[in-house]
Amino acid sequence: MMGTLERSTIAGPPAPNPGAAAPDRVQPKLKISQLNFFYGAYQALHAIELEIAANRITALIGPSGCGKSTFLRVLNRMHETVRGARVTGDVLLDNEDALAMDVSKLRRRVGMVFQKPNPFPKSIFDNVAYGLRVNGTTGGAHLKEAVEHSLRRAALWDEVKDKLHKSAYDLSGGQQQRLCIARGLAVDPEVLLLDEPSSALDPIATAKIEELVFHLKENCTIVIVTHNMQQAARIADDTGFFLLGKLIEFDKTETIFKNPAKKETEDYITGRFG
């Protein structure tokens, strides 16, 4: 309930933003500036500057250990579960300080889907309803409606509508991942973060996930971390390239893949390393 209320107050024309550098541009959904990230003494991210546009798919690519997943986890503060993790800099969600707001509230607005499908050991229905129940929705009819709606958005409804009360573990890996997406969508997040959502899946399941993610951007801002450059090229509007904890380049996906400005990007894209 909270989630939908929040949304309605935010919807509508973007508020004028006197402090923004480019007043002619639409206000970004997420604005990251001077973001540094430390695991203890080790610095994993260096002065990241990035603006993520609303209702677009932003892909983050780069070799293993480049910090792209770490960056993603900062956006809904999942890094706080790791001891010794520390962040400096700013993350603004619709101009609100994401690093200072109540963390539960932030995570309701910025959902996350993980690398390996992680359904709860509960029924399919209870998995999708989880976020709503945690956030206080108990009404039976409303809950049912919301669960169906979310499963439809995740293109899973037709496959599970007759077995909503079976264990989520009975589903295939690809179905489980779509269930996790449905679970994330149920709280109606404004942003959905996907951390290599199809890396554990076969090509057919991957194609389904990609198609579904592509359609989600109508109502949601998507940030996806991927190892798979073809995937980024297929679905992303914008792409950022990370290397050694730095954001090397960020631009339209087409530009990144066809005409990158930096040599490191080109080397990575053309498979010279990584």
Next chain:
Amino acid sequence: MTLQRWRNIINALMFGLTAACALATVCVLFWILGFLIWNGGKSLNPAFFTQLPKPPGETGGGMANAIVGSAQIVLIASLIGIPIGFLGGIYLAEFGMGAFPFVVRYTADLLNGVPSIVMGLFAYSIVVRPMHQFSALAGGVALSVILIPTTIRTTEQFLRAVPQTLREGALALGASKWKAIVTVVVPAAMRGVATGMILGVARIAGESAPLLFTSFGNQYWSSSLGQPTASLPVMIFTYAISPYADWHREAWAAGLVLLAVMLLLNISARLVLSPGVPRH
């Protein structure tokens, strides 16, 4: 040729030796079982479950009071020990970093190794002495002190076995840490946790030493939890060292009943665990 032969001989010898030791273990177990069933079965009858003990010299009688007494004492111990052990285990698994949890863990392991009669002494000094009386309550306290460390450690272990990704999944939906623990982590580990609890209860149900000077014993029904209370293990001890043949037979019967209870608890623990802890 000789070397090869020598190797074959050693091989056969070691196989024989290990198999013989394995067989010996099973033999001892079945020997005890057979002894109990043979001796206990002879004197086990409905009266054993329904009647009070008879004075020496009179035949018949039973241990109804000890059966109920044991149940009471174990129940008290469970009511104290399981919640403390369970919640403590959650703390160790979910919040347990740093010096204090280390101390708790170490202490729990140490407590686990303390002879059970010492727990009896402890309960004697903190419950029996102030109350000036042996009681089921004191026996329950003594057994709970044995139950707490096993419960805390098994709970911790099974909670730790829950994949981190499940916790993250719950947190990412806006759940607080506590909510995630209650609604996702604990349910995922509940089978294993429950098994640990059942096995812990089975262990304390067979303890006699801590009860000797806490719940003591009683030839009659106890009218309250504040009175000396009979229990099966103590009855076995008392009856077995008595000079009366009738009492010896009763002791065998009590041993058989206790064994059956253990077996039942162990089987139920296996049944609870059988489909396996939810894995990822």
